[in-house]
Amino acid sequence: MSEDKCTAKIKIVKDGPYLVVGNIPMTKQTIIEDEHGQAVKWKADDCFPLKEQYALCSCGESSNSPYCDGTHQKIGYDGTETASKGNYLENPETIEGPDLILTDAQQLCALARFCHRKEGGVWDLTEESYNPEYRASAIQGAWDCPAGRLIAWNKKTGKAIEPPYVPSIGIIEDPAKKVSGPIWVRGGIPIESCDGTPYAVRNQLTLCRCGKSRNKPFCDASHVSKGYIAKTTDPSNTL
Ligand code: FES
Incomplete structure (x- = not known):
């Protein structure tokens, strides 16, 4: 197990952001379709600086997505975790x-x-x-x-x-569906619930960033039916 894998962690703040620690690199990951509308590849863009620690928006209302800007407090966001912590x-x-x-x-x-x-x-x-x-x-x-x-x-x-991912995060954009997608967590990064209990570690998983999933903290594809588009001050971060 690499040193990164030992220190990397995502802690869920109650009704708030995902606190990412351990120098985890983050890229934008865009779904590319072919002329038949078939998703065929991922396009990665290095548009986020490497930071030891950062907070990612989970409520979907930040004006500085993918980062938290405190909006969850103003809107009284309910981030109740409903997903199974099991294997x-x-x-x-x-x-x-x-x-x-x-x-x-x-x-x-x-x-x-x-x-x-x-x-x-x-x-x-x-x-x-x-x-x-x-x-x-x-x-x-x-x-x-x-x-x-x-x-x-x-x-x-x-x-x-399984793919040999190193600990890393992808911010998914889906221009074909005209939506912003979830947070792609790769490389077996541990996720800790707001009550301190761990979720089962998986090689890859997606965390909801639209705030609408009924299986929080995981994405359940609601961002597509709800037409979620992330707001940001940096246009290179989105669609
Ligand atoms: S990002 Fe919220 S359900 Fe997919």
Whole structure:
């Protein structure tokens, strides 16, 4: 385990921001679609300075997004955490293919849409994972799922096949849907509830930054149905 991984942490402030500590680098991550409307890649922009500690907005109303500007206090934001603190493997759906197993925790979906591949959905591709091309596409689809809803497993070894992320944060923008997305937390950064209890550590997950999720602190894709667009004084930070 790296030193960064030991010190990096996100602490949820009651009805307030996410306090990020441990020099965690942050980039803007934009979903890029092809001409058929298929999400095909992530575009990363280095527009945020490295800081030892910073507070990220969770209520969706900051005028200096993605950073907190104290607006949560003025609006009486209710950030009550309703998500399970249990393990990802509590009750995901399991799809078993000839070479891969896919687990799918649907309640974590952040609607990033990389699971719909040009060869088919990751579910069908898993069922046809005897084909190396389909197997690779199913794995890539799971890797590109920022919420960690989908995890591919090696059927022979029983081990998860996960992207080797270092601790880092991505601020998701989704111009095709004309919305701002959640906070992408990568590399197994521990998340601590406002009551001090830890959430299960996962390689990647998405924290709500629109304030509308019904599964706080995690994103449940409400930012799409609510048409959330982050406000900022720095136009390089958003859509
Ligand atoms: S950012 Fe996705 S539900 Fe809030």
